[in-house]
Amino acid sequence: MIRLSKLIITKMQINGKSCTVCAHIHDQKVVEIHLKPVGVTTALNNIYVGQVEKIAANIQAAFVRLGQDFNGYLPLNQAEQVIYTDGRKKESALRPGDEILVQISREAMKGKLPALTSNLNFSGKYLVLTSGNQKIGFSNKLSKEECRILNNWLEEERNDENRTYGIIVRTNSAEASKEEFFRELDMLKKQYEKTVVFGRSRTCFSLLYESEPFYLTAVRNTYTKELEEIVTDIPEFYDRIKESLEQQDSDEIQLLHLYQDKLLPLYKLYNLEGAFDEICHEKVWLKSGGFLVIQQTEAFVSIDVNSGKYTGKKKAEETYRKINLEAAEEIARQIRLRNLSGIILVDFINMKNPDHQDELFHVLQKYLRRDPVKTRAVDITPLHILEMTRQKVNRPVIEDIRMICE
Template structure:
């Protein structure tokens, strides 16, 4: 399988597209203002302890309190809290845990109020990003991941990935890592460590221990809520988790990011030449056909090469996917034709789950098949296609009604891209408002914002025609507003805006609601 990664950096947003054999399978978007990424380590304040949920709600700086369930505390949570307390009070002279006295483990069936109290300061890690109306989900089992290894403080366990091909190699890595791991640090050996020697793994442990030291130094002075350690940015994080020798191309359109990615790839592989800088004036996603794939993949319906298509619906409780044969079903050997369409649909369903990052319960209604062997083939094919999915998932056999149930881990918000296009003038209403008073409306709102936010940097987004009108002449309306308020208003043209629409944004590029 040939893999490619295309990275588009546009101002404060970085978009990463992952392709397998030319097909878009994952798309990730990260804004520079994102503050709560999976893997970030925070110091938080316990806002309330809820016995019926056996959970605590923790303030880590998000507008919604983060959720910390008892099952996510980890057996060593008392040792973690003791370490933080002694570090913050200056009684812990080193980040090493060799001489640290561990506390008694908590039991699996315990209660949250036996561990945490209201207003207590806790050391936590983001387990799931904020989704919809929910705040982040937290864990007290701190893990620091690298390319080959993951270290877990306050543990003595060494675990080796079951995906490593031979038992001899797993045993070799187990013995090797056991000999080089720091005291009171557990280690998880990742699949990418297969075939690696002592020097490479020891170097990685040193890098991960340096991150642990960053947490230690920050914990000495930080006041909750505070971030103690940031996870790698989206691009290098994906490279760390996904990069394999079968990557054929990594294309980046930002020179600074290109150097970062090239340096990272050179550090873990001899294939640094696969990292390319996109130099064309044409957007990188357009040049590699990703924009076209996004528009064809994110609608309610996804059509396959055979003419068959799937329909994806979303409800509060679950996601449903219906498989349809289209109008090209052959009249002869219908059972074989149905199997072929279902197998093709299984591959597309697996791709769509990854691409949209759909989590929770998914029910797939395949075309009915009477042959038991065909049903087994379909389940086997679906599990095979889902193997490349990094999210934890379970694929159940077909029910007697021909439905397949899939559960998939939800870690980040579902990717939703609107592919429908409205009329830029009437926004699909069939009515156009009079534009004669538009500048008066803009000036009225501007006066209000100038008074309400006397120091904020302001930006106005409008249709290109309106932008040209506001900047035209000497003095222009833009200059008149500057002379009136002694603050410069940046005016930005946006082709996607209807001609009568305008929006104000602050210095963080957040829309100012009026």
């Protein structure tokens, strides 16, 4: 298999502030990028002993205090499997004053409090352990044969009547040896036990589980089947990543490289400045001469596909088809690059041929499947607007850039 993807981890100045940047490069294009100002940590995926302050029935949520001037909101549909510190049954209704275990599932966005969940997740490269849903599930990107093999490996877990956690088998597990698979499972079990079992006896507002540095999370979450290289020019990051991969006894350690060319910084070699500049502009030009206009509103993201420089009338239908197909690939890249989420509406150039519309829909779906964040094309409306959704996890990259500017 030809490996086309690289994970780049570096530091660069953004609006005069030093930031750590993780970028995924696929086929020589930046397709995903994350940044954190140096010295700023994230609370995403942290697990706390929180205290319920208020139940807001009108918005179906509980407001939970996590510490001094630190609150989050717990949607009640995420509170069906609550773990109480006093040992009460999970089925009991939440009440103000209850002390419960919660995990930050989404960072604060646009002035909103961070979102919480009581379904605690412990993520590895191959597996995720969950405290709420006790089923065993498989990534839908795994083939039937891969699922069959991995399901056989988990037969003992499936038949364990005392199992109190669920297991999600991730896409990367297809590349794992049986030894690597069970080594990680044992590690996640220990994390689960330390947090869920012993965490119940900890004092209120205790931090039970702290997420790893975000560049390590990027390494762990990268789909390794197409990964060619993990490159960093930060010696301390290189040492930390190497230590983590050695602990996992992972073959990926062979992909890790320390970049040491001081004449050409790593961020310039891969034009990360260009990627950030691209994110800050609404208009994106296509090679065909067409262009996209990407606008984010409070309610949804709108993407308009324009024919741009094409003005001819001959073979217009075929030209529009080609522009739309090129746009589909670029749209899939842009929503991942910008980390857009929620409802996304795409106004492609109208095509009269129904076969061309069906082709466009399926081509877009093919490109969306490359996105590690759950993304789904829903349908094309009678007004020829394509509706799609993308799961909300982190803030859009443009918001991170604006926060750095403040």
